[in-house]
Amino acid sequence: xxxxxxxxxxAAVIPVAILSSRNAIVVQSANPEDxxxxxxxxxxxxxxxxxxxxxxxxxxxxxxxxxxxxYYVLGTWVPKRDFGGTVLIVAQDMFFATDASDDLKxxxxxxxxxxxxxxxxxxxxxxxxxxxxxHPGYRVDFSGVGLFRSVLAIEIxxxxxxxxxxxRDPESLAALVKSLxxxxxxxxxxxxxxxxxxxxxxxxxxxxxxxxxxxxxxxSIPVRVVVATDGSxxxxxxxxxxxxxxxxxxxxxxxxxxxxxxxxxxxxxVETGMRFNLKPANM
Amino acid sequence: xxxxxxxxxxxxxxxxxxxxxxxxxxxxxxxxGAAGANTNATAATNAGAANTNAANRxxxxxxxxxxxxxxxxxAAGRGGPTDPGVRGGDPGAGGPLQGLGDVEQQFFQASKQxxxxxxxxxxxxxxxxxxxxxxxxxxxxxxxxxxxxxNPQVAIATAAGAKNTLPxxxxxxxxxREARFVRNPDGSPDGSVHGLFVIAGRSDAxxxxxxxxxxxxxxxxxxVIFRIPTPLYGLGLVENVPDSALQISLAANxxxxxxxxxxxxxNINTNDTTIARxxxxxxxxxxxxxxxxxxxxxxxxxxxxFQNEREGDANCQFNATPESVTPxxxxxxxxPAGNFQNDIELFSAFMRLTAxxxxxxxxxxxxxxxxxASGQTTxxxxxxxGSATPxxxxxxxxxxxxxxxxxxxSSVMAAAAGSSAAQPSSSATSGASVTRGSQVFSNxxxxxxxxxxxxxxxxxxxxxxxxxxxxxxDFAVHDMGSGLADGVTQGTxxxxxxxxxxxxxxxxxxxxxxxxxxxDLNVAIQQHASRGSEANTxxxxxxxxxxxxxxxxxxxxxxx
Numbered sequence: 001x002x003x004x005x006x007x008x009x010x011a012a013v014i015p016v017a018i019l020s021s022r023n024a025i026v027v028q029s030a031n032p033e034d035x036x037x038x039x040x041x042x043x044x045x046x047x048x049x050x051x052x053x054x055x056x057x058x059x060x061x062x063x064x065x066x067x068x069x070x071y072y073v074l075g076t077w078v079p080k081r082d083f084g085g086t087v088l089i090v091a092q093d094m095f096f097a098t099d100a101s102d103d104l105k106x107x108x109x110x111x112x113x114x115x116x117x118x119x120x121x122x123x124x125x126x127x128x129x130x131x132x133x134x135h136p137g138y139r140v141d142f143s144g145v146g147l148f149r150s151v152l153a154i155e156i157x158x159x160x161x162x163x164x165x166x167x168r169d170p171e172s173l174a175a176l177v178k179s180l181x182x183x184x185x186x187x188x189x190x191x192x193x194x195x196x197x198x199x200x201x202x203x204x205x206x207x208x209x210x211x212x213x214x215x216x217x218x219x220s221i222p223v224r225v226v227v228a229t230d231g232s233x234x235x236x237x238x239x240x241x242x243x244x245x246x247x248x249x250x251x252x253x254x255x256x257x258x259x260x261x262x263x264x265x266x267x268x269x270v271e272t273g274m275r276f277n278l279k280p281a282n283m
Numbered sequence: 284x285x286x287x288x289x290x291x292x293x294x295x296x297x298x299x300x301x302x303x304x305x306x307x308x309x310x311x312x313x314x315x316g317a318a319g320a321n322t323n324a325t326a327a328t329n330a331g332a333a334n335t336n337a338a339n340r341x342x343x344x345x346x347x348x349x350x351x352x353x354x355x356x357x358a359a360g361r362g363g364p365t366d367p368g369v370r371g372g373d374p375g376a377g378g379p380l381q382g383l384g385d386v387e388q389q390f391f392q393a394s395k396q397x398x399x400x401x402x403x404x405x406x407x408x409x410x411x412x413x414x415x416x417x418x419x420x421x422x423x424x425x426x427x428x429x430x431x432x433x434n435p436q437v438a439i440a441t442a443a444g445a446k447n448t449l450p451x452x453x454x455x456x457x458x459x460r461e462a463r464f465v466r467n468p469d470g471s472p473d474g475s476v477h478g479l480f481v482i483a484g485r486s487d488a489x490x491x492x493x494x495x496x497x498x499x500x501x502x503x504x505x506x507v508i509f510r511i512p513t514p515l516y517g518l519g520l521v522e523n524v525p526d527s528a529l530q531i532s533l534a535a536n537x538x539x540x541x542x543x544x545x546x547x548x549x550n551i552n553t554n555d556t557t558i559a560r561x562x563x564x565x566x567x568x569x570x571x572x573x574x575x576x577x578x579x580x581x582x583x584x585x586x587x588x589f590q591n592e593r594e595g596d597a598n599c600q601f602n603a604t605p606e607s608v609t610p611x612x613x614x615x616x617x618x619p620a621g622n623f624q625n626d627i628e629l630f631s632a633f634m635r636l637t638a639x640x641x642x643x644x645x646x647x648x649x650x651x652x653x654x655x656a657s658g659q660t661t662x663x664x665x666x667x668x669g670s671a672t673p674x675x676x677x678x679x680x681x682x683x684x685x686x687x688x689x690x691x692x693s694s695v696m697a698a699a700a701g702s703s704a705a706q707p708s709s710s711a712t713s714g715a716s717v718t719r720g721s722q723v724f725s726n727x728x729x730x731x732x733x734x735x736x737x738x739x740x741x742x743x744x745x746x747x748x749x750x751x752x753x754x755x756x757d758f759a760v761h762d763m764g765s766g767l768a769d770g771v772t773q774g775t776x777x778x779x780x781x782x783x784x785x786x787x788x789x790x791x792x793x794x795x796x797x798x799x800x801x802x803d804l805n806v807a808i809q810q811h812a813s814r815g816s817e818a819n820t821x822x823x824x825x826x827x828x829x830x831x832x833x834x835x836x837x838x839x840x841x842x843x
Contacts, residue, residue, distance in 0.1 A: 061812060061819045064762035064779075067546035076544075076819065083826040091540055099537045111538045120722040144726040145719075145832055147824060151542050164542045164820070168827055217553040217775075 384747025
């Protein structure tokens with residue numbers, strides 16, 4: 001593609017959300033949107049999260065497909081019998097966010113700022129550091145028109161994962177927040193978590209292959225790739241594209257070659273983001 | 284179409300009669316509403332429309348039932364809020380933009396006359412078509428609006444001797460509709476408009492024997508989707524909102540949007556990469572393109588933009604093509620600018636020069652107000668635009684859009700309290716309820732997609748530069764889930780995605796959603812929730828509200 005792979009953002013390296021301190025492990029082939037619920041437990045292999053849904057709650061309507069900026073609705077839960085509340089878990093890819101979603105504190109501060117500007121909305125709890133399960137993060141609470149809400153944000157694999165809790169009363173909201181104490185690791189694989197690095201491709205690409213020109217319009221497609229310790233492409237995740245676009249991008253991306261990434265002298269896997277600029281077939 | 288002035292006058296007279304009919308209907312609604320009856324004329328109309336569209340809406344409701352059963356049952360269990368119904372009284376729409384110069388106002392009047400023209404085969408109608416005039420579809424509450432209470436498609440089916448069979452989805456009290464087939468017979472994507480009617484049998488189309496599509500068979504295959512007319516008021520101002528302002532708006536409040544499951548993107552025009560913003564999927568880049576395509580697709584009239592007949596049957600070609608072209612001799616339109624314009628240019632001019640609709644009780648402040656030349660003055664009460672540059676102004680207004688909501692509507696309703704403008708019901712006349720409704724609108728997240736305020740760029744038109752407009756749309760497309768999905772891809776909007784419908788003028792609309800499946804505002808809100816919809820959490824919030832707050836939201840929306 002020539003310089004068709006438009007690298008997301010600048011070459012700055014984002015602090016890595018490595019879960020090694022917890023010995024956290026994931027299934028390498030999982031993508032952020034690959035979640036499932038079994039026996040009342042929500043599981044995300046990619047984010048290494050396991051959340052037991054509160055008793056009396058059930059899955060709500062699923063959300064949309066991943067967005068062009070790497071935004072995922074991972075799951076929604078509602079009470080079985082009444083409109084007593086909502087639990088919404090979402091994730092935003094920090095590589096492709098259209099705003100500055102690179103710092104948890106700023107993310108929560110921005111929520112506080114926006115909510116305080118909403119007519120009739122009150123900030124009930126100023127942003128403060130919290131732990132969500134074993135993950136350090138930030139929390140802010142606010143309420144308006146009889147709805148009490150809490151947003152808790154953590155960072156996993158260069159994604160901002162937020163738990164958005166809503167209830168009709170503060171007591172029920174507190175119970176929902178407490179339910180997050182049971183957040184656990186999914187622990188399904190012995191493979192290490194790749195180090196997530198923004199713009200790794202900008203300085204470390206040894207071979208790039210242009211995807212086939214397809215379709216009738218030019219499009220920029222967000223893609224995450226996992227680079228193996230030998231520099232080959234281990235996994236390709238085309239975040240939002242048609243089936244045909246997905247095929248041609250995967251076919252090309254798997255032929256890319258990168259420099260090995262060394263950490264403390266040892267090669268480690270890297271996860272990074274790229275944009276593939278597809279051109280129409282008639283160009 | 285080169286229509287003589289006499290013929291134009293005759294056609295305009297015919298349309299005026301239709302238009303007056305709708306005014307009488309609105310007045311009746313007003314009278315009964317003022318009497319305090321719960322079942323006012325508006326409500327009766329709603330019920331009629333609902334009944335006549337029962338089959339379609341039942342299908343929609345069956346989807347909702349599977350996706351949102353709890354919502355429906357719980358709301359019903361609590362009694363549920365009630366749609367106040369179509370707001371009667373002064374339409375407050377259909378006139379020219381405030382501040383236009385004399386020549387521009389003449390141009391508006393000339394363009395409006397052509398927009399109201401009724402065409403027959405000699406003027407280019409057909410061979411396949413949906414109606415015979417622009418203003419027939421865009422009729423309520425005035426010319427330029429949306430579907431009228433009495434569907435003119437019923438009468439046109441057999442006009443001039445035609446023997447068209449009325450498709451089951453076209454009814455006397457239902458919405459004006461166009462039909463699109465989702466797939467071709469070979470299974471490949473279709474998505475195009477299939478004209479409801481043919482000119483065969485008409486006295487002005489001798490020898491033409493083509494037949495209508497077999498809609499019954501296509502319906503049996505679940506291969507038909509519908510679209511109703513979009514209101515056209517204020518679109519010139521929308522056209523003049525800079526792309527940068529829309530982009531800033533969509534990016535604004537990103538964290539709040541994420542906390543509710545909302546993302547969205549623009550339908551980008553491929554070659555020039557600017558934002559398309561017109562039509563149910565924001566599929567049309569410009570008003571001129573919108574006009575040219577509709578002229579050919581809806582009326583079958585070829586023109587300077589769409590020059591070829593869609594139906595090629597040789598026995599049904601009665602005119603040289605394109606049928607509507609730029610006149611080489613000046614017409615007598617009453618406007619120097621209009622005399623050399625072709626029809627689609629005049630249609631565009633009508634849309635471009637028509638004022639936005641006026642909210643309830645607002646004495647002379649439609650949903651746009653000219654700022655000073657410097658762009659420093661305020662728009663509606665309590666709202667500062669505060670920037671001389673469009674992008675900066677957009678950023679400013681977007682960031683304050685929710686905070687200003689209550690201030691805006693407070694001023695509107697304060698005016699309403701002393702106004703003779705009709706209100707749909709006693710509860711809806713409560714300024715406090717509407718003010719509360721605006722708070723609810725902002726708090727639960729409606730305003731994140733139905734974005735309230737933008738500022739236009741510098742305009743060629745007098746008094747239209749740096750104007751604050753309140754279309755209540757971000758003009759982005761959002762995934763609306765399986766319940767609303769129509770399976771039709773247009774540009775970068777896929778089969779699940781629709782543009783956030785601009786809510787200005789909503790108080791006077793009869794039919795809701797892209798296919799007009801309901802005339803009940805509460806149902807329309809609930810239909811935003813289904814598998815995959817970005818609106819699911821916002822609708823959850825709505826369902827968590829007290830019934831009083833739900834009612835306030837409906838009252839607020841009907842005040843727009």
